[in-house]
Amino acid sequence: MRILVTGGAGFIGSCFVRMALGGQAPFPVSSVTVLDALTYAGNRANLAPVAGDGRLEFVHGDIRDAARVATLLPGHDAVVHFAAESHVDRSIAGAGEFVGTNVVGTQTLLDAALRARTPVFLHVSTDEVYGSVAEGSWTEEEPLRPTSPYSASKAGSDLLALAYHSTHGLDVRVSRCSNNYGPYQFPEKVIPLFTTSLLDGGTVPLYGDGLNVRDWLHVEDHCRALFAILRDGRAGRVYNVGGGQELSNRQLTRRLLDACGAEWSSVRAVPDRKGHDLRYSVDSGRIRAELGWAPRHRFEDGLDATVAWYRENRSWWEPLTRPQSLAPG
Numbered sequence: 001m002r003i004l005v006t007g008g009a010g011f012i013g014s015c016f017v018r019m020a021l022g023g024q025a026p027f028p029v030s031s032v033t034v035l036d037a038l039t040y041a042g043n044r045a046n047l048a049p050v051a052g053d054g055r056l057e058f059v060h061g062d063i064r065d066a067a068r069v070a071t072l073l074p075g076h077d078a079v080v081h082f083a084a085e086s087h088v089d090r091s092i093a094g095a096g097e098f099v100g101t102n103v104v105g106t107q108t109l110l111d112a113a114l115r116a117r118t119p120v121f122l123h124v125s126t127d128e129v130y131g132s133v134a135e136g137s138w139t140e141e142e143p144l145r146p147t148s149p150y151s152a153s154k155a156g157s158d159l160l161a162l163a164y165h166s167t168h169g170l171d172v173r174v175s176r177c178s179n180n181y182g183p184y185q186f187p188e189k190v191i192p193l194f195t196t197s198l199l200d201g202g203t204v205p206l207y208g209d210g211l212n213v214r215d216w217l218h219v220e221d222h223c224r225a226l227f228a229i230l231r232d233g234r235a236g237r238v239y240n241v242g243g244g245q246e247l248s249n250r251q252l253t254r255r256l257l258d259a260c261g262a263e264w265s266s267v268r269a270v271p272d273r274k275g276h277d278l279r280y281s282v283d284s285g286r287i288r289a290e291l292g293w294a295p296r297h298r299f300e301d302g303l304d305a306t307v308a309w310y311r312e313n314r315s316w317w318e319p320l321t322r323p324q325s326l327a328p329g
């Protein structure tokens with residue numbers, strides 16, 4: 001399969017590329033083209049383990065660049081679309097880039113895929129498009145009720161992608177996954193932010209009462225779900241992907257403190273995030289039953305391994321947490 005991966009220098013996209021080229025896809029991979037704008041969240045170092053692989057081509061470009069995208073897409077068997085602005089807090093501070101990349105960028109790619117007759121377009125969406133659920137879990141039939149500018153822009157792109165299937169017959173498949181954790185995640189998201197701060201002997205900011213609940217999935221398990229959807233998924237179909245590992249932010253913080261050998265005194269309470277959704281939870285019954293997917297990483301082991309990775313890879317994250325260290329002199 002010849003795959004075009006947008007956002008392939010980011011956290012999840014780079015894991016997908018490393019796994020695809022590392023022989024972990026359940027189908028042969030003849031080439032991978034990464035299209036990435038290298039925003040603050042994109043990092044060529046995330047692809048270092050596969051940089052010497054002759055099947056990998058890296059293209060520095062923006063998914064909103066229609067001419068660029070139109071020349072790139074022909075010749076690919078599938079587009080796997082990760083590129084997005086992905087941090088909720090940044091979307092609260094300013095939503096413009098979120099609408100630009102997540103909505104307009106996705107529409108630009110969909111148009112190009114239509115013209116290039118790309119056989120499969122896999123749109124990587126998120127559980128956040130459903131909005132908060134107090135009890136139980138959302139199935140794929142649930143209407144979308146996003147609440148943050150991030151999740152609203154992702155819902156817009158998710159529905160646009162599905163509309164290109166309904167209207168034009170494009171083979172669009174959509175995944176809606178819960179929170180990912182693992183190595184190479186930019187240290188603004190909670191797990192790498194807390195881990196790197198604690199490893200440096202610093203404090204960590206806990207939002208509000210810390211009772212917001214998220215479901216956690218190892219990034220490799222997410223990528224395995226995407227491989228399964230690429231191979232056996234159906235056109236126009238949505239697949240929820242969840243880890244079944246729900247934790248409140250307080251519980252998560254406790255585990256990270258333990259893993260880093262720190263005490264609760266390292267936690268500082270900060271005012272809650274505006275519009276902070278209480279709980280996300282997706283029902284993954286469809287992908288388990290139809291595609292035989294199940295997570296392989298046990299959360300406790302995956303989290304310990306992730307903390308160990310940050311402990312052993314300071315050279316990856318220190319330039320990101322201390323940009324001034326890059327300055328000359």
Ligand SMILES: NC(=O)c1ccc[n+]([C@@H]2O[C@H](COP(=O)([O-])OP(=O)(O)OC[C@H]3O[C@@H](n4cnc5c(N)ncnc54)[C@H](O)[C@@H]3O)[C@@H](O)[C@H]2O)c1
Nearest residue numbers: 007009010011012037038039041042062063083084179180
């Ligand atoms: N992180 C999670 O827990 C999670 C969970 C479910 C779904 N998702 C979705 O998965 C996808 C990837 O998430 P992530 O955590 O890896 O994000 P990330 O922020 O780590 O990476 C995003 C990548 O997209 C690139 N990018 C941004 N704007 C671009 C543009 N205009 N053109 C080209 N490239 C651009 C960035 O340079 C970066 O490499 C996103 O679509 C996100 O909504 C993430």
